[in-house]
Amino acid sequence: MGEMAVRKSYLDIIRLAACLLVIIMHSPMEGASGMLQNAIYTFTAPCIGLFFMVSGALLLPAEGGISFLRKRFSKVLVPTILWSLFYIGANVVFKRQDISAIPKQILSVPFSPQGHNVLWFMYTLCGLYILAPVISPWLKSASRKEIEIILFVWGITLLYPVIEGFLDISESTSAPLYYFTGYAGYFLLGYYFTRFEVSWGPARIFLVAVVALVCLAAIRFLPLGIRFEKAIGYLSIFAVMLTMAYFSALEKIGRMITPESSSGKILAVLSGLSFGVYLVHIFFIRYLLYGFIPGGVKQVVCTVAITVTISFLCVWLISFLPISQYIIGYKWPKRSSTNK
Numbered sequence: 508m509g510e511m512a513v514r515k516s517y518l519d520i521i522r523l524a525a526c527l528l529v530i531i532m533h534s535p536m537e538g539a540s541g542m543l544q545n546a547i548y549t550f551t552a553p554c555i556g557l558f559f560m561v562s563g564a565l566l567l568p569a570e571g572g573i574s575f576l577r578k579r580f581s582k583v584l585v586p587t588i589l590w591s592l593f594y595i596g597a598n599v600v601f602k603r604q605d606i607s608a609i610p611k612q613i614l615s616v617p618f619s620p621q622g623h624n625v626l627w628f629m630y631t632l633c634g635l636y637i638l639a640p641v642i643s644p645w646l647k648s649a650s651r652k653e654i655e656i657i658l659f660v661w662g663i664t665l666l667y668p669v670i671e672g673f674l675d676i677s678e679s680t681s682a683p684l685y686y687f688t689g690y691a692g693y694f695l696l697g698y699y700f701t702r703f704e705v706s707w708g709p710a711r712i713f714l715v716a717v718v719a720l721v722c723l724a725a726i727r728f729l730p731l732g733i734r735f736e737k738a739i740g741y742l743s744i745f746a747v748m749l750t751m752a753y754f755s756a757l758e759k760i761g762r763m764i765t766p767e768s769s770s771g772k773i774l775a776v777l778s779g780l781s782f783g784v785y786l787v788h789i790f791f792i793r794y795l796l797y798g799f800i801p802g803g804v805k806q807v808v809c810t811v812a813i814t815v816t817i818s819f820l821c822v823w824l825i826s827f828l829p830i831s832q833y834i835i836g837y838k839w840p841k842r843s844s845t846n847k
Contacts, residue, residue, distance in 0.1 A: 516771050517761025519778035522561045524757055526781035527815065528554035530788050533625075534810040536797055543804065548739055549723055555628065555741050556693045556750035557757075562635065563697030568643035579636045582836040587616075587629040589834060590786045594622025601794045625789045635694050646698065654699050660684060661692035665744040668737035689742070693750070700754065707755035719748040783822035783835025788814050 532551035535544045569575045595612050598604040612621045620626040646654075664684050667676050679685065699705065707715075723745050725731065726738045738745060764771050791814045800806040825831050826839040 516764050516766045516774065517758045518561050518564055519771075519774045520761040520764070521557055521754060521757045522778045522781055523774060524753070525554050525557035525561070526784055528557070529785060530792075530814050530818070531807070531811055533789060533792050534807045534814070536792075536800070536802055536806060536810070540803070543807070545727060545735070545739075547807065549720065552739055552741065552746040553750035553753045555690075556746060557754060558628070559632075559635065559690050559693035560697030560700065560750065560754055562632065563694035564701035565697075566636075566639055567694065567698035568646040569639035570643075572640045575640055576636060580633070582832065583629060583633060583636070585833040586782075586786060586836050587626060587633075591616045591621045591626060594626070594790070596622075597790060597794055598622060623789055623793075625785075628785070631690050635691060638691055638694070642695075651699075651703055654695065657687070658692065658696060658699060660687045661695075662744065662747070664688045665692075665742060665747055668740060668743045669733055671737075672732040672734070693747075696747075696751070697754075700751075700758075705755075706758065707752070712752045712755050715748050716752040719745040719752070777819070779837045780819055780822045780826065780835070783825060783837060784815075784818045786835065787821055788818045791817055 528551040532547060532554060535547055566575075566579070571578075592613070595609060599606055599609070615621055620630055664687055667678065670676065678688070723735070723739060726733045727735045737743065740746060764774065766772070766775065792810060796810055796813060800809050822835050822837075823839075825835050826837055828834065832838045
């Protein structure tokens, strides 16, 4: 029981950090230099991987099959639909989008992100939820070595952005490693780190992060024939290296915080609100703040500060609504009646 509590504390801080990294990544606007944007994209590249690793750590192996899917989808499907409709409407109001496109967008909601591309994360998460009960029976009996083999094969696909400039790489459905590509690798990686209590020391964390950053800097500034935008993508070996380094560093910080402490309780609340913050943050950045602050470092800092403050405040207020779990996937916890 104690281990689960400690585990929850460090996963809370990782989820919260991932949310903040997403906001920072989306903060640069017109006027920001290419150098600044590249630097921000590089240091925030682990954001999505951290989210998926936390999900894998918490949910795998999945128990209950249909009941598992019903429980998970109840927290994701309705908010996805509601926010899709919200952003479709926001596009009409703020961006003067032609209303004739709305019927097609609404009908497309079950199949692809609509309103704003930031919702792609929700669709991928749903896909991982569907996959979880399928792979869970194997995970329960799989040895550490067997899981490492699967992660190694996934790692080969992460090299595609590096070697595609020199070799003919097929990423089609007929490719032999096609079924080992994608975000399920992060899902499994989070489970692997948690089940086997993988804990990197400061030296390894520093070394892995530095190697990834040096390689990315070389790709960016040297004529190596590798596309930087793909090398820094979520499904590149360098992004995964940084994700593992961040996960390990944050895990060490999180283990120093007990869930019973004031810091632990605050982290738990902020972590619960982070799902809603992910859904709403892009509205403040791209619809309300866009163009009001000059580009550059000052603009990024101001945008992040304003967006974090307003987003968390907005989601916190929504959490008190009776139907908040259908809007932001979270409901403010009720007070215990034993204190009355």
